[in-house]
Amino acid sequence: MAEQKEIFLTVDVEDGINILMRDAFGIAMEPTARVVGNVERLLALFEQRGALATFFILGEVAQFYPGLVKRIAAAGHEVGIHGFSHTLYSRMEAPAIREEIVRTRAILEDLTGREVTAHRAPAFSVGPANPWVLEVIAGAGIRVDSSIMPATAGRYGWPGFPREIIVMELPSGTTLTEVPLTVASLPGVTLPAGGGGYLRYFPLFWTEYCFRRALRNGYAMVYMHPYETDTEPYPSRYYEAAAARGTVARLKSRLVQAGKKSVIPKLAALLDHYRGVPLRQGVPSGPDVGSPRVPMASAFPGYAWQPPSPEAISFPMVSARP
């Protein structure tokens, strides 16, 4: 049998329900225990297939379910940071973003007893409108970041960003290694390819086709959320909140389960073909990495590398999430 090619396996650990309730309906609630069962389903599959992953964990989930973080680390997976509250960085000021990262980092390091220096922004919320967030991320001690979707994808994405692992030389002089998400180009359109709804709704042969192409050019990366494997209906208060919003919200609420039954079988099939590895296995990190450096200020002239003044930041209310 030919040697298996490696793909990066990444999981954004969040409870879909509490974030959806907050972002869609403005209803605050704590993360539910369903995140635990959902992560355990993934841990079991990964163990079965001999795969290791990077789990980017939300601080609030780590705080409510510390045992879950310990189980992830004990199984040999890499632990990274996914912010604390899943508030989009595109709606936050620099000090608040830093606080989310530093606070979560302290919780995760305390639970795992290891240094935690990998990071993914909530919903890939770093782009051309807020490139300065990269300085905040690096300044909080992060060495490997995977927050950039090099495509236009709804309300996130940074079209034109390199599609390879790069060591970014930030205008302040600090460096940060970026592992952009895997995308696939068709004539006239570039689509995310490695996960989320794109794994749920699209047939497996499409993902495999994208991965074959991506691997020819370097690497391929799966990204997913534990709740995407959760086929149980959401709690009734979710459907009630949606129904109170009217027909469109009610219909949308019926779609949240779409494609979820296919996720575990698709992942299992992918992991039969490829060996899943965490980012730390194959991504250069640290200040002395020998990879070519991309001077960001000159690579992206015209971008604002300083955060705007607080008065200049507006906070549009966003109600949808991927």
Ligand SMILES: [Zn+2]
């Ligand atoms: Zn997320």
